[in-house]
Amino acid sequence: MTKKEKYLKIAENSLARMDNSYKYFPEEDTPLFVKGKGVRLYDPDGNEYFDMVSGYSALNQGHTHPKIVASLLNQANRLTHTSATLSDAKIELAAKLSKMSPIPDTLVHFDIGGARAVEGAKILVRAYTGKSKVISFTNSFHGRSTGSLSMYNADTFQHLFNVPRDYYQSNYPYCYRCPLGKEKSSCSFECMDSLKDLLENKHDIGGIIVEPALGARGYILPPEGFYKKLRRLCDEHGILLISDEIQMGLGRLGSMFACELYDTVPDIILLSKSLAGGMWPLSAILGRKEIMEIVRPGTLGSTFAGAPLACGVAITSLEVIENENLCERSEILGNYFKKELENRFSQNSMVANIDGMALAIGVEFNLPNGDPATEETKKIQHVGLKEGLLLQRGGPFKNIINMIPALNITREEINEFIDRFEQVVLKVENEYFQIIEENQMNDIKIERADNL
Numbered sequence: 107m108t109k110k111e112k113y114l115k116i117a118e119n120s121l122a123r124m125d126n127s128y129k130y131f132p133e134e135d136t137p138l139f140v141k142g143k144g145v146r147l148y149d150p151d152g153n154e155y156f157d158m159v160s161g162y163s164a165l166n167q168g169h170t171h172p173k174i175v176a177s178l179l180n181q182a183n184r185l186t187h188t189s190a191t192l193s194d195a196k197i198e199l200a201a202k203l204s205k206m207s208p209i210p211d212t213l214v215h216f217d218i219g220g221a222r223a224v225e226g227a228k229i230l231v232r233a234y235t236g237k238s239k240v241i242s243f244t245n246s247f248h249g250r251s252t253g254s255l256s257m258y259n260a261d262t263f264q265h266l267f268n269v270p271r272d273y274y275q276s277n278y279p280y281c282y283r284c285p286l287g288k289e290k291s292s293c294s295f296e297c298m299d300s301l302k303d304l305l306e307n308k309h310d311i312g313g314i315i316v317e318p319a320l321g322a323r324g325y326i327l328p329p330e331g332f333y334k335k336l337r338r339l340c341d342e343h344g345i346l347l348i349s350d351e352i353q354m355g356l357g358r359l360g361s362m363f364a365c366e367l368y369d370t371v372p373d374i375i376l377l378s379k380s381l382a383g384g385m386w387p388l389s390a391i392l393g394r395k396e397i398m399e400i401v402r403p404g405t406l407g408s409t410f411a412g413a414p415l416a417c418g419v420a421i422t423s424l425e426v427i428e429n430e431n432l433c434e435r436s437e438i439l440g441n442y443f444k445k446e447l448e449n450r451f452s453q454n455s456m457v458a459n460i461d462g463m464a465l466a467i468g469v470e471f472n473l474p475n476g477d478p479a480t481e482e483t484k485k486i487q488h489v490g491l492k493e494g495l496l497l498q499r500g501g502p503f504k505n506i507i508n509m510i511p512a513l514n515i516t517r518e519e520i521n522e523f524i525d526r527f528e529q530v531v532l533k534v535e536n537e538y539f540q541i542i543e544e545n546q547m548n549d550i551k552i553e554r555a556d557n558l
Contacts, residue, residue, distance in 0.1 A: 109150035110138050130499065135491060142169030145512050145519055147496060155491075156523055159498045160510050162322070163353045166380035167426045168512035174383040174422050181418030188414065190407075195417035202424060203390060208363055208371050213398035215391045216412030220352035220378035221249025223389035226406045227315065227348050227374050230393065233400045235345060237312030241304055243278035245502050247322035248315065248350055274308060276301035278320060279328040280502070282459045282470065290329065298335060305343045313346035313373075314339075318364035321353035324501030325468030325508045327461055333368035346373040346397070352389070356380045357427050357513050360437035360464030367463070373397060383423035388416040432513040440464035443509065443520050450528055456482065456535050467509035470501065478503035485534045493530055495523070 107115075114136060121127075127136055139155070141148040145168060147155040160166065167174060185193060200214040207214075217223055232238055242248065277297040281290040288296055305311060314336055320326040340347040349372040354364045356377065361367045363375060374397065378389035387410070391398070410416075427433065444462050447469060451457035456479055458472035471479035471486070483505045490497045498508040511523075 113138055113150060131488060131491060135488065137491060137496060144168045145515050153494065155494050155496050156519075156526065157496045158509055158511055158523065159496050160512050161384050162379065162498070163358050163510050164379040165384040166357050166432065166513045167383050167423060167430075168514050169384075171383060171426060171514075173426055174385060174419060177422035178385050178415070178419050181415050184414075184418075186413065186415040187410065193414040193417065195414045195421065196412045199417040199421050199424075202421060203377075203392060206362060206424075207375065207392050208366055209373070209375065209392060209394055210371075211395040212392050213395050215393075215398065215406055216417065217389045217391070217406065218387045218408055218410050218416075219249075219389050220376065221251040222408065222411075223352065223376040223378055223391050224248045224315070224350065225251060226391050227313075227376060229406065230374065230391070230397055230400065231313040231346050231348070233405075234397050235312035237310050237345070239272050239274060239308070239310050239312065240348075241274045241276055241301060241311060241314045243276055243316060245278055245280070245320055245323040245326070246315075246317055246350075247320075248352075274304050274311065276304060278316075278326070279332055280326055281329055282326075282461065283502075293329075295329075295332070295335060298332075301339065305339060305345075311343070311345055313348055315348040315350055317350050318354045318359060318368065319463065319466055320500075321508075322500055324470075324506040325462060325466050325510075326501070326506075327463055327466075333365065333370040337370045337372070340373075348372060348374045348376065350376045352376050352378040354466060356424075357433040357436045358464065358466050358510075360440065361433055362427065380427075381423065382416050382420040383426070385419045385423075386413070386416040388412070388420055427513075430514060436464040436513045439515060439517065439520065440467065442517060443467060443511075443524075446520065446524055447509075450524055451531070454531065454535065456531070456538075462509070465509070465511055465513055465515070468501070468506045469509065470506045472505070478505035480504050482534055482538055483507060485537075486530055489534055490527070490530045493526060495526055495530060 131137060138149055139147045140150050142157070145157050147157045147169070157169070181195065196216065203214050204212045215226060217226060228240065231240060277285060277300055279297050286296050316336060319328070337347055349365045351364045356362060359367055365372050365375065374391060374393040376389070376391060381390060382388040440462065443465065444460060444467050447460050447467065455474060456471045457469060459470040461468050471483045473479045480503050483499055486507060487497045487499045498510060500506050500508050
């Protein structure tokens with residue numbers, strides 16, 4: 107029995123299967139890691155894996171970045187946690203984020219994760235506008251807490267969480283597979299008609315929450331001008347625009363703040379994941395002063411929110427992004443990555459669309475008849491794991507492999523990954539056509555037997 111098998115055996119008797127670790131892979135192939143470095147992960151038996159998930163973009167700086175590890179140890183030796191008090195690290199991090207923020211007169215509030223930041227934004231919308239509901243978008247994901255689930259389509263959780271339906275939903279642009287049947291080259295943002303109708307006919311809407319690109323639901327980017335149109339509508343109706351950059355901020359799309367790429371200034375920006383370099387749960391709400399001061403002290407927060415340990419590490423994490431030019435690297439290497447994928451898979455019968463910006467790339471798979479290749483994409487993920495590739499599957503039809511590498515990935519590592527990924531895709535593709543051919547042969551045999 108391998109070391110991994112021993113660990114999984116222990117997990118059977120101690121770890122609840124509701125844990126997210128069991129969601130994407132067969133039980134006997136559940137990934138288990140003991141070490142990480144850069145874009146590599148290692149299991150208990152020393153097997154190496156290429157990490158193309160990066161903790162769902164919580165590790166934009168890579169696994170165990172030496173400067174971030176040193177910062178963690180340094181802060182741990184000074185001050186890790188206090189009660190409801192301030193710390194030097196908390197104030198310094200707030201000042202740094204405030205200075206960096208594209209929002210004028212930014213104030214910052216810290217919490218312990220993305221879902222908590224979303225809940226905080228929801229409270230601020232209600233307090234500032236006096237209106238209880240927000241508009242979210244189809245296929246968006248804003249967290250699994252009850253408050254965050256109430257800001258997007260939570261049908262799969264309704265019976266468990268008893269989530270209040272205090273949101274309205276509009277279409278997120280999905281240009282490759284437009285639900286309205288429009289062509290990207292000639293569309294007039296008809297997907298926003300439902301949004302406009304809501305704003306015209308509903309009078310309890312206080313804000314719009316939007317991802318700069320879909321994250322957990324499949325690395326789908328909106329068309330140029332989408333964010334600006336949202337800003338204009340919010341201004342016309344006197345409501346707040348919330349940019350959920352929990353996964354797409356901090357360099358993932360090629361800029362520290364994703365909204366800057368769309369030349370749009372929201373009222374609130376939400377950050378988390380890579381904010382503390384994956385070392386500690388930390389989130390931040392950045393907003394205009396008048397919004398952030400609308401609630402009394404103590405309204406938002408939790409025991410470990412903005413802990414000195416988290417904030418000290420976050421300062422270094424931001425410095426790593428700045429000093430190592432990870433935003434610029436993300437843009438340059440992302441363009442290279444996308445181009446190489448397009449060149450390599452241009453003749454592949456299953457790769458239908460490659461969408462992306464910087465190091466946020468989605469590879470979408472179809473069957474020959476144009477239907478989403480959901481089961482085949484699942485096989486690509488599972489075969490990839492057996493071949494030492496950790497891949498994330500997403501999209502409305504679960505037929506997109508999300509490319510989410512650390513932003514300090516090298517060109518050589520990109521080339522290595524594409525070589526290995528191509529072999530996985532070809533293996534699954536060949537198996538698919540082999541099954542089709544065998545089924546056709548069986549049909550012919552049956553037909554001949556019936557004719558005898």
